[in-house]
Amino acid sequence: MDKERLEDKQKAYNDRFVRWQQLTTAQISFTNNLVLGFNLGFLGFFVTQSGLAFSCVCWIFTLQVFALLSLTTSFFTGILLVINRLNDFRKTTQLVKYRKKQFEIEHNLNTSSNIETVKSTIAMLKTEANRLGKITWILLNWQIWTFLIGAILGVVFIAIANNQCG
Template sequence: MAQEDQSGFVRWQEITREHFSSVCNLILALATGLLAFYSTQLLDKKLTLCCAFGFAAAALIALSLSVAFALWCSINRLRDFRLTTQISRLRENGETELQYLRDESKSLGKFTWGLFWFQLATFGIGAACGALAVVIQVWPR
Protein backbone atom coordinates (compact mmCIF):
# COMPACT_ATOMS: atom_id res chain seq x y z
CA MET A 1 0.00 0.00 0.00
CA ALA A 2 2.82 2.42 0.85
CA GLN A 3 4.39 1.84 -2.58
CA GLU A 4 1.07 2.72 -4.28
CA ASP A 5 0.81 5.91 -2.20
CA GLN A 6 4.37 6.86 -3.15
CA SER A 7 3.76 6.30 -6.88
CA GLY A 8 0.59 8.42 -6.63
CA PHE A 9 2.56 11.18 -4.95
CA VAL A 10 5.25 11.08 -7.62
CA ARG A 11 2.61 11.16 -10.37
CA TRP A 12 0.80 14.16 -8.85
CA GLN A 13 4.11 15.90 -8.21
CA GLU A 14 4.94 15.53 -11.92
CA ILE A 15 1.51 16.87 -12.90
CA THR A 16 1.97 19.85 -10.57
CA ARG A 17 5.40 20.57 -12.04
CA GLU A 18 4.02 20.45 -15.60
CA HIS A 19 1.08 22.73 -14.80
CA PHE A 20 3.35 25.14 -12.93
CA SER A 21 5.53 25.41 -16.04
CA SER A 22 2.49 25.86 -18.28
CA VAL A 23 1.02 28.64 -16.13
CA CYS A 24 4.36 30.44 -15.83
CA ASN A 25 4.82 30.28 -19.60
CA LEU A 26 1.24 31.42 -20.25
CA ILE A 27 1.61 34.45 -17.98
CA LEU A 28 5.00 35.25 -19.55
CA ALA A 29 3.49 35.11 -23.05
CA LEU A 30 0.49 37.25 -22.10
CA ALA A 31 2.68 39.80 -20.30
CA THR A 32 5.02 40.03 -23.30
CA GLY A 33 2.09 40.48 -25.68
CA LEU A 34 0.48 43.19 -23.54
CA LEU A 35 3.84 44.87 -23.11
CA ALA A 36 4.22 45.06 -26.89
CA PHE A 37 0.63 46.27 -27.34
CA TYR A 38 0.85 49.09 -24.77
CA SER A 39 4.31 50.09 -25.99
CA THR A 40 2.93 50.47 -29.49
CA GLN A 41 -0.04 52.46 -28.21
CA LEU A 42 2.28 54.87 -26.39
CA LEU A 43 4.81 55.18 -29.21
CA ASP A 44 2.06 55.83 -31.76
CA LYS A 45 0.61 58.46 -29.38
CA LYS A 46 -2.80 56.80 -29.31
CA LEU A 47 -3.13 57.25 -25.54
CA THR A 48 -3.17 61.04 -25.41
CA LEU A 49 -5.26 61.74 -22.33
CA CYS A 50 -3.16 62.37 -19.25
CA CYS A 51 -4.78 59.62 -17.14
CA ALA A 52 -4.67 57.13 -19.99
CA PHE A 53 -0.98 57.85 -20.54
CA GLY A 54 -0.26 57.44 -16.81
CA PHE A 55 -2.10 54.12 -16.56
CA ALA A 56 -0.35 52.85 -19.71
CA ALA A 57 3.03 53.82 -18.27
CA ALA A 58 2.16 52.01 -15.02
CA ALA A 59 1.09 48.99 -17.10
CA LEU A 60 4.46 48.97 -18.88
CA ILE A 61 6.32 49.02 -15.58
CA ALA A 62 4.18 46.27 -14.01
CA LEU A 63 4.29 44.07 -17.11
CA SER A 64 8.06 44.51 -17.37
CA LEU A 65 8.35 43.40 -13.74
CA SER A 66 6.14 40.41 -14.52
CA VAL A 67 8.45 39.37 -17.36
CA ALA A 68 11.48 39.84 -15.09
CA PHE A 69 9.90 37.73 -12.34
CA ALA A 70 9.05 35.03 -14.90
CA LEU A 71 12.65 34.87 -16.11
CA TRP A 72 13.97 34.84 -12.54
CA CYS A 73 11.48 32.09 -11.68
CA SER A 74 12.69 29.98 -14.62
CA ILE A 75 16.34 30.42 -13.67
CA ASN A 76 15.56 29.55 -10.05
CA ARG A 77 13.69 26.40 -11.13
CA LEU A 78 16.67 25.34 -13.25
CA ARG A 79 18.94 25.76 -10.23
CA ASP A 80 16.52 23.66 -8.16
CA PHE A 81 16.37 20.90 -10.83
CA ARG A 82 20.15 20.87 -11.10
CA LEU A 83 20.50 20.55 -7.33
CA THR A 84 17.90 17.77 -7.23
CA THR A 85 19.83 15.92 -9.94
CA GLN A 86 23.01 16.30 -7.88
CA ILE A 87 21.25 14.95 -4.77
CA SER A 88 19.98 11.96 -6.75
CA ARG A 89 23.43 11.22 -8.15
CA LEU A 90 25.08 11.45 -4.71
CA ARG A 91 22.39 9.20 -3.18
CA GLU A 92 22.99 6.57 -5.89
CA ASN A 93 26.71 6.69 -5.08
CA GLY A 94 26.00 5.86 -1.44
CA GLU A 95 26.25 9.36 0.04
CA THR A 96 24.08 9.69 3.15
CA GLU A 97 24.80 13.22 4.40
CA LEU A 98 22.56 15.12 2.00
CA GLN A 99 20.37 17.11 4.36
CA TYR A 100 22.09 20.43 3.65
CA LEU A 101 21.48 19.96 -0.09
CA ARG A 102 17.86 18.96 0.52
CA ASP A 103 17.36 22.06 2.68
CA GLU A 104 18.80 24.23 -0.07
CA SER A 105 16.54 22.57 -2.64
CA LYS A 106 13.51 23.12 -0.42
CA SER A 107 14.50 26.78 -0.04
CA LEU A 108 14.82 27.18 -3.80
CA GLY A 109 11.39 25.60 -4.26
CA LYS A 110 9.76 28.01 -1.81
CA PHE A 111 11.50 30.95 -3.47
CA THR A 112 10.26 29.77 -6.88
CA TRP A 113 6.67 29.81 -5.62
CA GLY A 114 7.20 33.32 -4.23
CA LEU A 115 8.50 34.50 -7.60
CA PHE A 116 5.51 32.90 -9.29
CA TRP A 117 3.05 34.82 -7.08
CA PHE A 118 4.95 38.08 -7.75
CA GLN A 119 4.84 37.32 -11.47
CA LEU A 120 1.10 36.73 -11.29
CA ALA A 121 0.43 39.84 -9.16
CA THR A 122 2.46 42.19 -11.35
CA PHE A 123 0.81 40.75 -14.45
CA GLY A 124 -2.63 41.39 -12.94
CA ILE A 125 -1.72 44.95 -12.01
CA GLY A 126 -0.25 45.59 -15.45
CA ALA A 127 -3.24 44.13 -17.28
CA ALA A 128 -5.67 46.13 -15.12
CA CYS A 129 -3.75 49.39 -15.59
CA GLY A 130 -3.52 48.82 -19.33
CA ALA A 131 -7.22 48.07 -19.59
CA LEU A 132 -8.01 51.24 -17.63
CA ALA A 133 -5.78 53.25 -19.98
CA VAL A 134 -7.67 52.01 -23.03
CA VAL A 135 -11.08 52.51 -21.40
CA ILE A 136 -10.20 56.06 -20.30
CA GLN A 137 -8.96 56.89 -23.80
CA VAL A 138 -12.02 55.60 -25.66
CA TRP A 139 -14.72 56.47 -23.08
CA PRO A 140 -15.25 60.15 -24.11
CA ARG A 141 -15.87 59.15 -27.72
Protein backbone atom coordinates in the same frame (compact mmCIF):
# COMPACT_ATOMS: atom_id res chain seq x y z
CA MET B 1 -2.11 -5.95 8.01
CA ASP B 2 0.81 -8.10 7.15
CA LYS B 3 4.17 -6.66 6.10
CA GLU B 4 3.68 -7.38 2.39
CA ARG B 5 0.34 -5.55 2.24
CA LEU B 6 1.85 -2.59 4.10
CA GLU B 7 4.73 -2.43 1.62
CA ASP B 8 2.26 -2.58 -1.29
CA LYS B 9 0.22 0.24 0.22
CA GLN B 10 3.37 2.28 0.82
CA LYS B 11 4.45 1.73 -2.79
CA ALA B 12 1.01 2.86 -4.00
CA TYR B 13 1.32 6.07 -1.97
CA ASN B 14 4.84 6.63 -3.29
CA ASP B 15 3.62 6.12 -6.87
CA ARG B 16 0.79 8.62 -6.33
CA PHE B 17 3.22 11.13 -4.86
CA VAL B 18 5.58 10.80 -7.84
CA ARG B 19 2.66 11.14 -10.29
CA TRP B 20 1.31 14.28 -8.59
CA GLN B 21 4.78 15.78 -8.30
CA GLN B 22 5.26 15.31 -12.07
CA LEU B 23 1.87 16.94 -12.73
CA THR B 24 2.76 19.87 -10.47
CA THR B 25 6.07 20.38 -12.24
CA ALA B 26 4.38 20.28 -15.65
CA GLN B 27 1.64 22.69 -14.55
CA ILE B 28 4.13 25.21 -13.14
CA SER B 29 5.95 25.19 -16.48
CA PHE B 30 2.69 25.54 -18.40
CA THR B 31 1.47 28.39 -16.17
CA ASN B 32 4.78 30.23 -16.40
CA ASN B 33 4.82 29.93 -20.20
CA LEU B 34 1.17 30.96 -20.47
CA VAL B 35 1.63 34.07 -18.33
CA LEU B 36 4.84 34.97 -20.19
CA GLY B 37 2.99 34.64 -23.51
CA PHE B 38 0.03 36.72 -22.33
CA ASN B 39 2.43 39.24 -20.84
CA LEU B 40 4.42 39.74 -24.04
CA GLY B 41 1.23 39.85 -26.11
CA PHE B 42 -0.41 42.43 -23.87
CA LEU B 43 2.80 44.44 -23.55
CA GLY B 44 3.00 44.62 -27.37
CA PHE B 45 -0.68 45.58 -27.58
CA PHE B 46 -0.24 48.22 -24.88
CA VAL B 47 2.78 49.77 -26.57
CA THR B 48 0.97 49.74 -29.94
CA GLN B 49 -2.13 51.38 -28.48
CA SER B 50 -0.29 54.01 -26.45
CA GLY B 51 2.45 54.53 -29.01
CA LEU B 52 4.64 55.13 -25.97
CA ALA B 53 3.40 58.71 -26.10
CA PHE B 54 3.11 59.68 -22.47
CA SER B 55 0.08 61.63 -21.32
CA CYS B 56 0.41 65.17 -19.99
CA VAL B 57 -2.30 64.60 -17.39
CA CYS B 58 -0.54 63.56 -14.17
CA TRP B 59 -2.86 60.75 -13.02
CA ILE B 60 -3.17 59.26 -16.53
CA PHE B 61 0.62 59.40 -16.89
CA THR B 62 0.93 57.64 -13.51
CA LEU B 63 -1.54 54.97 -14.63
CA GLN B 64 0.42 54.41 -17.83
CA VAL B 65 3.77 54.18 -16.02
CA PHE B 66 2.40 51.77 -13.39
CA ALA B 67 0.93 49.57 -16.14
CA LEU B 68 4.27 49.45 -17.98
CA LEU B 69 6.23 48.83 -14.77
CA SER B 70 3.89 46.08 -13.66
CA LEU B 71 3.97 44.31 -17.03
CA THR B 72 7.75 44.63 -17.24
CA THR B 73 8.12 43.34 -13.67
CA SER B 74 5.91 40.37 -14.51
CA PHE B 75 8.04 39.57 -17.57
CA PHE B 76 11.33 39.70 -15.67
CA THR B 77 9.83 37.75 -12.77
CA GLY B 78 8.90 35.03 -15.28
CA ILE B 79 12.47 34.94 -16.57
CA LEU B 80 13.81 34.73 -12.99
CA LEU B 81 11.34 31.92 -12.36
CA VAL B 82 12.74 29.92 -15.28
CA ILE B 83 16.32 30.44 -14.07
CA ASN B 84 15.37 29.53 -10.49
CA ARG B 85 13.64 26.34 -11.65
CA LEU B 86 16.70 25.32 -13.66
CA ASN B 87 18.85 25.76 -10.55
CA ASP B 88 16.28 23.80 -8.54
CA PHE B 89 16.37 20.94 -11.07
CA ARG B 90 20.17 20.95 -10.98
CA LYS B 91 20.23 20.77 -7.16
CA THR B 92 17.61 18.01 -7.17
CA THR B 93 19.66 16.01 -9.68
CA GLN B 94 22.72 16.35 -7.45
CA LEU B 95 20.62 15.34 -4.43
CA VAL B 96 19.47 12.15 -6.18
CA LYS B 97 23.08 11.37 -7.13
CA TYR B 98 24.28 11.75 -3.53
CA ARG B 99 21.36 9.72 -2.14
CA LYS B 100 22.36 6.95 -4.53
CA LYS B 101 25.92 7.24 -3.26
CA GLN B 102 24.67 7.02 0.34
CA PHE B 103 22.66 3.90 -0.48
CA GLU B 104 25.69 2.31 -2.13
CA ILE B 105 27.92 3.07 0.87
CA GLU B 106 25.37 1.83 3.41
CA HIS B 107 24.96 -1.44 1.49
CA ASN B 108 28.68 -1.93 0.90
CA LEU B 109 28.42 -1.38 -2.85
CA ASN B 110 30.79 1.57 -2.73
CA THR B 111 33.52 2.07 -0.16
CA SER B 112 35.43 4.84 -1.92
CA SER B 113 33.42 7.68 -0.36
CA ASN B 114 33.09 8.94 3.19
CA ILE B 115 29.52 8.46 4.48
CA GLU B 116 29.66 11.57 6.70
CA THR B 117 30.70 13.77 3.78
CA VAL B 118 27.89 12.31 1.66
CA LYS B 119 25.32 12.84 4.44
CA SER B 120 26.37 16.46 5.01
CA THR B 121 26.23 17.11 1.25
CA ILE B 122 22.72 15.61 1.14
CA ALA B 123 21.60 17.83 4.03
CA MET B 124 23.02 20.92 2.32
CA LEU B 125 21.43 20.03 -1.04
CA LYS B 126 18.04 19.34 0.60
CA THR B 127 18.12 22.73 2.29
CA GLU B 128 19.06 24.45 -0.96
CA ALA B 129 16.45 22.56 -3.01
CA ASN B 130 13.73 23.43 -0.45
CA ARG B 131 14.77 27.09 -0.55
CA LEU B 132 14.69 27.15 -4.35
CA GLY B 133 11.29 25.42 -4.36
CA LYS B 134 9.82 28.09 -2.08
CA ILE B 135 11.31 30.84 -4.24
CA THR B 136 9.71 29.21 -7.30
CA TRP B 137 6.23 29.54 -5.79
CA ILE B 138 6.88 33.11 -4.66
CA LEU B 139 8.09 34.09 -8.14
CA LEU B 140 5.11 32.39 -9.80
CA ASN B 141 2.71 34.32 -7.58
CA TRP B 142 4.54 37.60 -8.26
CA GLN B 143 4.52 36.89 -11.99
CA ILE B 144 0.78 36.26 -12.07
CA TRP B 145 -0.23 39.15 -9.81
CA THR B 146 2.01 41.75 -11.48
CA PHE B 147 0.67 40.66 -14.86
CA LEU B 148 -2.95 40.94 -13.70
CA ILE B 149 -2.33 44.36 -12.16
CA GLY B 150 -0.48 45.55 -15.28
CA ALA B 151 -3.19 44.22 -17.61
CA ILE B 152 -6.00 45.85 -15.62
CA LEU B 153 -4.15 49.16 -15.41
CA GLY B 154 -3.31 48.93 -19.10
CA VAL B 155 -6.93 48.32 -20.11
CA VAL B 156 -8.08 51.22 -17.93
CA PHE B 157 -5.39 53.48 -19.42
CA ILE B 158 -6.27 52.52 -23.00
CA ALA B 159 -10.00 53.08 -22.34
CA ILE B 160 -9.36 56.51 -20.81
CA ALA B 161 -6.79 57.55 -23.43
CA ASN B 162 -9.08 56.50 -26.32
CA ASN B 163 -12.07 58.36 -24.84
CA GLN B 164 -10.03 61.54 -24.34
CA CYS B 165 -8.69 61.57 -27.87
CA GLY B 166 -11.86 60.33 -29.56
